[in-house]
Amino acid sequence: MNENGELLLVDDDATFCRVLARALTRRGFTVSQAGDGSAALTQARQQPPDFAVIDLSMPGESGLQLIQPLIAINADMRIVVLTGYASIATAVEAIKLGAMHYLTKPADADAVCQAFQLDTGNAGIDVTEQPVPLNRVEWEHIQRVLKECDGNISATARRLGMHRRTLQRKLQKRPSR
Template sequence: MKLLIIEDDIALANTLARRLTKHDFKSYVVNDVNEILQQCQILRPDFVLLDMNLNGVSGLKFIADIRAFLPASRIVLLTGFASIATAVEAVKLGADDYLSKPADTRLIVQTLLGQNGMNEQTLNTDTMSAERVEWEHIQQVLKVNDGNVSQTARQLNMHRRTLQRKLQKRPVLK
């Protein structure tokens, strides 16, 4: 089982590769956004673990191209800032699943193998706290505005600096 880990954090990528090798994955690591598509063509992995933020470049931008090169591969997006908006967007673009960091090795393996229900932990809206609902709403409005923080702040009737502070915080899990 060939796995391509696309992660800009070299230490994390190497740790993931070591851990997943123990679970019968032959792991390869790509840290440079300019090599992603080339390595997909060369390696033809069965699985792709793609980070959401690659040195300031959205991993979402690569999903459709990876899917075009690897129609049968399982693509899992891994992110430190999970939101319903990005999960939905990732799936629309061709990702098979979506995980939020930190994710333990067992959960990553289960998700790569398709043994974990899509976004059960991340997208359960029945038990979300008010803080989580606010985070999700901000993410959706930000997406509609193509990442424009000033425009998003105006639409949310919020000061731009307040919005920036909220965006810098890690989202509440529930």
């Protein structure tokens, strides 16, 4: 891993961003920060980063929409997506779009650095026999339909046959593990 590499940290949570930036700086990265996708692209064009840590859920466009434009700026960029609301659908899409890893918050700087070092998956990971809880399956289904509706809450609620406010309440809750 290229310690002392340029790292772009994109997150709308200023406090989390500041704490993670400080920790990554101590680990040898030169960190620049952005609070949204457009600011991130502007910074990346001016100083192409070697690494990027992108929050999945931000105002405006999602972190998923930022992956390919960043890779277009630097094809060798190593991208890690962070989220507080993980779902299988968004994890798969992040990897398909070019991210090398997907971590759930709270993730510390050590986990981020370790994710940058992984070049392959882990075929030896434990496969659990426990069924996924029903509320987790519901969360995954909502996320999949929301993605199909391009993030439109009203269209998603119509497709799911539920009231828009009910859907908004469900989206504000953390999914079960």
